[in-house]
Amino acid sequence: MNLNATTDRATFVTHLECSLTGERYAADELHGLSRVGRPLLVRYDLAMVRATTPRALIEARPTDLWRWRELLPVRRTADVVSLGEIETPLVPIPKSGGANVLVKDEGRLPTGSFKARGLVMAVAMAKALGVRKIAMPTNGNAGAALAAYASRCGIETIVLCPDDTPEINVREIALQGARVYRVNGLIDDCGAIVAKGAAAGHWFDFSTLKEPYRIEGKKTMGLELAAQCRWVLPAAIFYPTGGGTGLIGMWKAFAELEALGWIGAARPKMFAVQASGCAPIVKAFDDGVEHAERWEGAHTIASGIRVPKAVGDFLILRAVRESGGIAMAVEDAAIEQAVQHCARDDGLLLCPEGGATLAAYHAARARGLVSADDQCVLFNCATGLKYPMTDASKTLDRHAEIDLAAL
Numbered sequence: 001m002n003l004n005a006t007t008d009r010a011t012f013v014t015h016l017e018c019s020l021t022g023e024r025y026a027a028d029e030l031h032g033l034s035r036v037g038r039p040l041l042v043r044y045d046l047a048m049v050r051a052t053t054p055r056a057l058i059e060a061r062p063t064d065l066w067r068w069r070e071l072l073p074v075r076r077t078a079d080v081v082s083l084g085e086i087e088t089p090l091v092p093i094p095k096s097g098g099a100n101v102l103v104k105d106e107g108r109l110p111t112g113s114f115k116a117r118g119l120v121m122a123v124a125m126a127k128a129l130g131v132r133k134i135a136m137p138t139n140g141n142a143g144a145a146l147a148a149y150a151s152r153c154g155i156e157t158i159v160l161c162p163d164d165t166p167e168i169n170v171r172e173i174a175l176q177g178a179r180v181y182r183v184n185g186l187i188d189d190c191g192a193i194v195a196k197g198a199a200a201g202h203w204f205d206f207s208t209l210k211e212p213y214r215i216e217g218k219k220t221m222g223l224e225l226a227a228q229c230r231w232v233l234p235a236a237i238f239y240p241t242g243g244g245t246g247l248i249g250m251w252k253a254f255a256e257l258e259a260l261g262w263i264g265a266a267r268p269k270m271f272a273v274q275a276s277g278c279a280p281i282v283k284a285f286d287d288g289v290e291h292a293e294r295w296e297g298a299h300t301i302a303s304g305i306r307v308p309k310a311v312g313d314f315l316i317l318r319a320v321r322e323s324g325g326i327a328m329a330v331e332d333a334a335i336e337q338a339v340q341h342c343a344r345d346d347g348l349l350l351c352p353e354g355g356a357t358l359a360a361y362h363a364a365r366a367r368g369l370v371s372a373d374d375q376c377v378l379f380n381c382a383t384g385l386k387y388p389m390t391d392a393s394k395t396l397d398r399h400a401e402i403d404l405a406a407l
């Protein structure tokens, strides 16, 4: 970690801003959504960052998440909480993807998913702003990251998840110190309970995009990717989209990097990938509208993207459209096939959401939206080890005659 390079000082944060109306909000105060119920975005004095922080200074630091501190909201080193947020590798998958396909493997992060990026930032800010108790609805990975970081700095957590959340998530959340409840509903049903308790003053609401700092943490994916690609962004990004925090965050990162003069105007095509059993963003994209309707009867094995309603829908759609990409849905069968293909032939175990991006990549190739020559980055946002796997083993009786040649 690289905390000594920057001494305690005011960060470059100037204010927060409503993502819909542009209304300004003061930094250093606790905020949820804006007055019109939309996410708040953190704004920085980028001219000052540009004047004081050469790109080479960042490049000379260790490659962890905190190297980006000038573009992050945490003011005091004492408020930083960390479990070792490493830079995640870009892993080629030449057989299951192609010669120019890289997987950004976020499964290497603390708690096994990229939710660590968002939650490390949100928890650090909650700590800085004096929050003592947090509640969150989750499909699993966000709850695990929240529990880990909050426990580490003594903040109490209550986590609500759909009752069919992968078993391992529910258990790790509890082990990491949260009180976890299974709810007979979907993530937005859990969110309604959290909102009710927050309104009654029981806790602070940490739902996706309902506090301003998770986007800032997820933004580091875009910053990191730019540095890894030597400041020339790839042709396309395939992102498994639930609440869309990462896609929105990366889009924001690219704008900030351009304002700093660290990258040019070229942007990747952003592909928002959803499962066909829960594709509200795809429907809104195809319908040409700005906001998505709730998706009824949502179902998919890719639990991380089973989000029927996203509060940042218009931000996702705006980024996808501006980039020249599209929102696309893939079937669960294609997801399973992609996971198997990548594991068997390239040795990389994707999570189902990561499998969805690989399936979407092939669909995009077939439709001519990207070519074999385009460098494409697929986001695998959690380790495949956190998900149920089919048992393909056979048994062997060590007391019987074993036909070794036939094994």
Ligand SMILES: *Cc1c(COP(=O)(O)O)cnc(C)c1O
Pocket (backbone or CB within 6 Å): 113, 115, 141, 142, 208, 240, 241, 242, 243, 244, 245, 246, 247, 304, 305, 351, 353, 354, 380, 381, 382
């Ligand atoms: C949360 C999650 C997603 C979706 O991320 P958003 O930024 O909220 O859209 C994708 N994959 C996995 C594994 C996740 O845990």
